[in-house]
Amino acid sequence: MTLQTETTDQQSAAHGFDNDNRQAATIGDAARDYLNRLRGGDMGSLPAILGLVVLFVVFSSLHDRFLTTYNMANLVVQAGSICVLAMGLVFVLLLGEIDLSAGVAGGASATITALVMIDHGWTWWTAALAGIAIGALIGLAIGSLVTLLGIPSFVVTLAFFLALQAVPLKLIGSGGSLRFDDEVLRGLSIKNVPVTAGWIAAVVIVLGFAAVQLFQYRTRATRGLVHKPLALVLVQVGVLAAIVLGLTALLSANRAPNPDIFTIAGIPWVAPVVIALLLFWTFVLTRTRFGRHLYAVGGNAEAARRAGINVTRIKITAFVIASSMAAISGLLAASYTGKVSPGSGGGNVLLYAVGAAVIGGTSLFGGRGRAIDAVVGGLVIATIPNGLGLLNQASYINFLVTGGVLLLAASVDAVSRRRRSAAGV
Amino acid sequence: MxxxxxxxxxxxxxxxxxxxxxxxxxxxxxxxxxxxxxxxxxxxxxxxxxxxxxxxxxxxxxxxxxxxxxxxxxxxxxxxxVEVVYQDLALCDNLDIVENMFLGREETRGIGLDEVAMEARARETLASLSVRTVKSVRQSVSSLSGGQRQTVAIAKAVLWNxxxxxxxxxxxxxxxxxxxxxxxxxxxxxxxxxxxxxxxxxxxxxxxxxxxxxxxxxxxxxxxxxxxxxxxxxxxxxxxxxxxxxxxxxxxxxxxx
Structure with missing residues (x-):
């Protein structure tokens, strides 16, 4: 009798997840699941990728130099600072907060870096660290005001947006600018990774991604846990390999306007910086307790608090990360232009970055977003001024288009959110 | 008694x-x-x-x-x-079942999360409670019905012996x-x-x-x-x-x- 009950128990345990095996078993199922998710409003980076395609088609048909490798490399460098700024913003957006001061925080940090290098002869890396530390301090101040005093982040960061613009203006003086010509820091934008090293890095990234994916597949499949079908894993690895190796090939070709006289080839140094930050923050967001808690606080702060998570600390850390990333972004922007001026980081820089994060699939309502969203979205946003610049459009067009894109991205977010809650995905 | x-x-x-x-x-x-x-x-x-x-x-x-x-x-x-399951359940809609069950008490290996161990234990707990209504333990909680949410909240409470x-x-x-x-x-x-x-x-x-x-x-x-x-x-x-x-x-x- 006992034996019998035991067998039934085991059976019911085995049957407990009968449906669980309905997870995508073939690539066709996976495709159908994906379509269902799309229909349910879970779009991920799809709007950004579509936007990128549209922009590329429009600009390349309007201007024949748009698709040249020279311009593509230029685009990568231009996108760098936007991607980094947006990546930082993802952390506060995940909490459903906003940091309007991130752009000017980057400008202020870059000013400090440039000043200590020029006036005090600091080495590039101590100067850069000083700039990033200033960014972290700004984030600490914002985070503390938001969490400890309970002022809405919109108001706190608006105040910082206004006040921080005074820092470069005071230190540099109206109409002036600081040169930003350090060999290494300026080199991030104007120098390239040696072609061989670039290829090695590309292959390592592809192999590393494949190894991680296959290892994960094997452990999950052998332990009978939820896993993607092998075919899907292979397709994903293939797509990544195509993108990474394709871009490497593109950037490794000689792209000089006069190929007979100069050679300009290799991946711009900005790209490895952005990729390293992307990998690091993706790991933090998806594989660490801090990342998990960040999503939890963004999804339901009260539930997180009851689960014993220190919500205040998570929020302050998110603001510190956002402002530190803003500082790095400010350094990249200075590296691109070769100078820091009182207007650095002002204007539409921040809205570009918010637009990048949101169009990449990060929700303005909190709890949803990835580091890669910022990079994909950043490429889209960077394409706009790049293409418009080639077309010699008046700068008012640039503002109109950026505003339109931001509004469009926010609408997509709002609509997909409504569909999600209707579909319950 | x-x-x-x-x-x-x-x-x-x-x-x-x-x-x-x-x-x-x-x-x-x-x-x-x-x-x-x-x-x-x-x-x-x-x-x-x-x-x-x-x-x-x-x-x-x-x-x-x-x-x-x-x-x-x-x-x-x-x-x-002693675990309390409150009326408003305290689940995070944007996380999946496993993530919710281990929220605040995640298992780690090195510096990273041990997803494999957590998922296996979550399944074990749900199975031992004869829960068979959830489609997948990696489903996000927002897609669950009221009863399923309650089940997850209760399973979360018993997960810790x-x-x-x-x-x-x-x-x-x-x-x-x-x-x-x-x-x-x-x-x-x-x-x-x-x-x-x-x-x-x-x-x-x-x-x-x-x-x-x-x-x-x-x-x-x-x-x-x-x-x-x-x-x-x-x-x-x-x-x-x-x-x-x-x-x-x-x-x-x-x-x-």
């Missing part, structure tokens, strides 16, 4: 001038479902929050497994093995079939030897799963008796009037605050 897992003895609690609990004795036995019933304002929520360690006591003892323990906060209570689970109105927002699922689950918890406290307004639910019924009336314990010795109408009388026949508070007049 077996020794209670948890016992509150002579607990008093006031908020300012309002005396909410008067000398309340409350016991939870292993393997039994104790229903805590009472009208709005009878002190049920206050009592639960005292058990959960959210409120302190003005006087009275907190006795766990026969020993008086000092409870200073929710963490002490969780360390004893807890000894006592307090359920605050677990069926309040559920339909008939889902209520059925949750009540079955409550019964299975008790059958596993856990002490279960069920706070409910629904007499049908109470009589279906409860072994003991503790009725509160204006902050006093009106009765603490086996469910089988009571009828439906007696419980209603205890809740609304504080007494029923020879059961209940002897002098209801003095019981008013």
């Amino acid at each position: 077996t020794q209670p897992l948890l016992e509150l003895r002579g607990v008093n609690k006031s908020f300012g001038a309002v005396h909410v609990l008067h000398d309340v004795d409350f016991a939870v036995y292993p393997g039994q479902v104790t229903a805590l019933v009472g009208d709005n304002g009878a002190g049920k929520s206050t009592l639960v929050k005292i058990i959960a360690g959210i409120y302190g006591r003005d006087s009275g003892d907190y006795v766990f497994e026969g020993e008086t323990v000092a409870v200073h906060g929710p963490r002490d209570v969780a360390a004893l093995g 807890s000894k006592i689970v307090l359920l605050d109105e677990p069926t309040a927002a559920l339909g008939v079939a889902q209520t059925r699922q949750v009540l079955d689950l409550v019964r299975r918890l008790a059958d596993r030897g856990l002490g279960v406290v069920l706070i409910s307004h629904n007499m049908t639910d109470v009589f279906e799963v409860a072994d003991r019924i503790t009725a509160l009336y204006l902050g006093r314990v009106a009765a603490d008796v086996p469910a089988k010795d009571l009828t439906h109408s007696q419980v209603v009388e205890l809740i609304t009037a504080g007494r029923s026949g020879d059961l209940g508070i002897t002098n209801v007049a003095t019981a008013t605050i």
Whole structure:
């Protein structure tokens, strides 16, 4: 009798997840699941990728130099600072907060870096660290005001947006600018990774991604846990390999306007910086307790608090990360232009970055977003001024288009959110 | 009778001038479902929050497994093995079932999360509770029905080998079939030897799963008796009037605050 009950128990345990095996078993199922998710409003980076395609088609048909490798490399460098700024913003957006001061925080940090290098002869890396530390301090101040005093982040960061613009203006003086010509820091934008090293890095990234994916597949499949079908894993690895190796090939070709006289080839140094930050923050967001808690606080702060998570600390850390990333972004922007001026980081820089994060699939309502969203979205946003610049459009067009894109991205977010809650995905 | 897992003895609690609990004795036995019933304002929520360690006591003892323990906060209570499933469930919609079950107590390997171990343990727990309504443990909680959410919240509570689970109105927002699922689950918890406290307004639910019924009336314990010795109408009388026949508070007049 006992034996019998035991067998039934085991059976019911085995049957407990009968449906669980309905997870995508073939690539066709996976495709159908994906379509269902799309229909349910879970779009991920799809709007950004579509936007990128549209922009590329429009600009390349309007201007024949748009698709040249020279311009593509230029685009990568231009996108760098936007991607980094947006990546930082993802952390506060995940909490459903906003940091309007991130752009000017980057400008202020870059000013400090440039000043200590020029006036005090600091080495590039101590100067850069000083700039990033200033960014972290700004984030600490914002985070503390938001969490400890309970002022809405919109108001706190608006105040910082206004006040921080005074820092470069005071230190540099109206109409002036600081040169930003350090060999290494300026080199991030104007120098390239040696072609061989670039290829090695590309292959390592592809192999590393494949190894991680296959290892994960094997452990999950052998332990009978939820896993993607092998075919899907292979397709994903293939797509990544195509993108990474394709871009490497593109950037490794000689792209000089006069190929007979100069050679300009290799991946711009900005790209490895952005990729390293992307990998690091993706790991933090998806594989660490801090990342998990960040999503939890963004999804339901009260539930997180009851689960014993220190919500205040998570929020302050998110603001510190956002402002530190803003500082790095400010350094990249200075590296691109070769100078820091009182207007650095002002204007539409921040809205570009918010637009990048949101169009990449990060929700303005909190709890949803990835580091890669910022990079994909950043490429889209960077394409706009790049293409418009080639077309010699008046700068008012640039503002109109950026505003339109931001509004469009926010609408997509709002609509997909409504569909999600209707579909319950 | 077996020794209670948890016992509150002579607990008093006031908020300012309002005396909410008067000398309340409350016991939870292993393997039994104790229903805590009472009208709005009878002190049920206050009592639960005292058990959960959210409120302190003005006087009275907190006795766990026969020993008086000092409870200073929710963490002490969780360390004893007492888990509370609140009415609003406290789940994160944007996380999946596994992530929610381990929220705040994630298992790690090195500096990273040990997703494999967590998923395996979550499945084990759900299977041991004979939960078979969820499609996948990697489903996001926002896609679950009310009953399934309740199930996840309860599974989260028992994941930690807890000894006592307090359920605050677990069926309040559920339909008939889902209520059925949750009540079955409550019964299975008790059958596993856990002490279960069920706070409910629904007499049908109470009589279906409860072994003991503790009725509160204006902050006093009106009765603490086996469910089988009571009828439906007696419980209603205890809740609304504080007494029923020879059961209940002897002098209801003095019981008013």
